[in-house]
Structure formats: structure tokens, C-alpha cells
Amino acid sequence: MSATEIDFYEVLGVSRDADGAAIKSAYRKLAMKHHPDRNPGCKDSENTFKAISVAYDCLKDPQKRAAYDQYGHAAFQNGGGPGGAHGNADFGDIGDIFETIFGSAFGGGGGRARPRRGADLRYDMEIGLEEAFHGKSSEIEIEVSKACDTCHGSGAQPGTHARTCNLCGGQGNVRAKQGFFVVERPCPNCHGAGEVITSPCRDCRGEGRVDVPQKLEVDIPPGVDTGTRIRLSGKGEAGPRGAPAGDLYIFVHVKPHEIFQREGTTLATRVPISFTMAALGGSIEIPGLDGEELTLEIPAGIQSGKQLRQRGAGMPVLQGRGRGDMVVEIAVETPTKLTKEQRAVLEQFRDLETGDECPQSQGFFEKIRTAFGG
Ligand SMILES: [Zn+2]
Ligand SMILES: [Zn+2]
Secondary structure, eight states, rough: OTTOOOOHHHTTTTTTTHHHHHHHHHHHHHHHHHOOOOOOOOOOHHHEEEEEHHHHHTSHHHHHHHHHHHHHHGGTTTTTTGGGGTTTTHHHHHHHHHHHIIIIIIISSSSSOOOOOOOOOEEEOOOOOOOOHHHHEEEEEEEEEEEEETTTOBBBOTTTOOOOOTTTTTEEEEEETTTEEEEEEEEETTTTTEOOOOOOOOOOTSEEEEEEEEEEEOOOOOOOOHHHHHEEEOSSSSOOGGGGOOOOOEEEOOOOSOOOOOTTTTEEEEEEEEEHHHOOOOEEEOOOSSEEEEEEEEEEOOOOEEEETTTTTOOOOOOOSSBBBBBEEEEEEEOOHHHHHHOHHHHHHHHHHHHHTTTHHHHHHHHHHHTTOO
């Protein structure tokens, strides 16, 4: 820990194994002493007061305290530790406060170089609708860069150590004058790491990471859809020189199905039925994705385009309970090949038509007659 990083425990004057009560009491005493109301106009007290508030805010929360114990201040800076790009927002807020208070109040130049988190990885997985329905456990193989075993991720040949970069003094960035402005940019000597490796590890050539094919068991939960991302925390690339690993994201793509179209949790399909079934009624069987045959009652007199909704026969709700619906659209099929006998029977039927059996057609032709004064 460099001089510009003020330890939260030191700020509160407690030991690293102090319990919650001890931390709280230390904070109260200090807060009382340095409260701005008691020290009007005193900048030092104000800064100290802010510092103890930030330190207490971190240490009173067991989760944040654990992150701090593990990663130090990097836990609350962007890209570091569990508060990284995908971490929870609480850490981000503290990061900002940390920057303004610890960066300025204690005269530091922004602290040490931040340990960069490893990159997130993407893996595209194509699955069938049945698999999306049931969920599945699948083994995938990806090339992941992992911390090098030989140097334990440091990048330095065992027995040697990285030394502080003398160009940037370990800051990781350098200041340069550009016209009227002073700009900060990554140090060209250490590329922002703040350290230079003099004898690079031979196995990873100083990277601290090696690429290895890795087999991973991935659980695809029931109900996933195209666009679902499954995050495997810490399964991405190892960070450079021992920094935390990134995450692995499984991007799910569900292949089109021969029978069902899917819209969220709704499964839709179009079922052709014969004109006799449409007229007389009956029942049809549809193979459901759960392997059960679904029996659908067709009421007599059904029309083409009518949608029958079957509650709870659709896709499972992702990470929830229950299932969506199945919507079956009926398409009445007009026969195209008739035997002589069938034709004769139909002609007989036609002769028996009164017009009342098809009110829609009758109504339509009546409208035409009135419109054209027939
Ligand atoms: Zn190595
Ligand atoms: Zn440097």
C-alpha cells in the first residue's frame, strides 16, 4: 500500500480484526471530535470528518468490508474487484467519494495504478426450443487466459520481483504539458501497470497469464430465450498480474422450431383442420414440448382464423413459476381432391342448403343485392 492510500482501519484507529461495535464506537468518538459544527471553518477537520465517514461507511457493511479486506481501495474503484463494471452500484458511489476525498484531501495524485480486471468473455450457444423448454446442462470448451502457475500471475520469473517503474514512480500514468493544459496519460514505460518486470516469467513471457482451453459446465435454466445472457462470474479472462478475473457471458440463441413460434412465454401454432371437422366439431392432438399430447376440443362451426388459447401449455417462465399459454390458430382446409362418391354426397348437400347454415355468406350476398338494387 503506497503512502497516498490511507487505510480505512487507520483512519478510524481500530485494528483489522475489530468487531462492528468497536468500529462504531471509534467512529462516534472521531465524528464527535471532527464534526464541522464544532470546528467551524477548519478545513482539516472537515476533511478528516469526510474521511472517517467514508471509512466507516465501508467498514460497517460486512460485504463492503470483506471486499475492502481482499482488494483494498481497488474494490471501490472502477474496474477493480467486485465493484467492477458489472458490480453493484453501492461500490461505485463509494468509488466517487473515495476519489474526491482521498484523492484531494490527502494530497495524493490519484493513488497507485489500478489493478485492471480481466476481460469479460462471450460464448454463443445455440439450442433447440425443446432444450429451452426443459433447460439443460451442457459442457462447453473455451480458450481462457488464466493466471500463470509458474509465476502465480505476477509475470516475474520465480525468485525475482517486479520493481516500481522509475518513469512514473509507480503511478501508472505520467503528466505532460500540452499547450496550457497538463494531461495525464498511461506511462509509456510500464503501460500503466506502475511496475516493470526485469526478468519476465518464461512460461507467460511476463504477461502473468496463459491461454488454456477450459471445460466448463453451464446450466441453462428452463425458459431461456434468444437474447438471454447467462453470467458466470469470474469465469472470464484472468486479470493482468493477479488482478481479478472478468466474467463469462453465455449468449443464448434459440433455433426456430418446426411447429411452434414463440413470443415470450407464449407458444403459437397454426393447425389445419378438415372442413367436416370445422362443421361437425371434434378434437385434435398436439404434441406439447413437455412430451405430453395436448387434446384440443374443436367446437362445431369453428371458422378459419379462430384462435384457441390453452392456458399453461406454453413456455416456462424463466426463473419464475408457471408457464405461458399455447395459442392454436385454426385453418379450415377446403378439400382439393374428391372421389366420385364424395362429390356426389356434397352435391346432395348443396341441394339441401337453405342459406341459414352459412349466415356470413348469406348476409354478405344480401348486402350486395340491396347495394346494387337487385
Ligand atoms: Zn508466468
Ligand atoms: Zn511507469
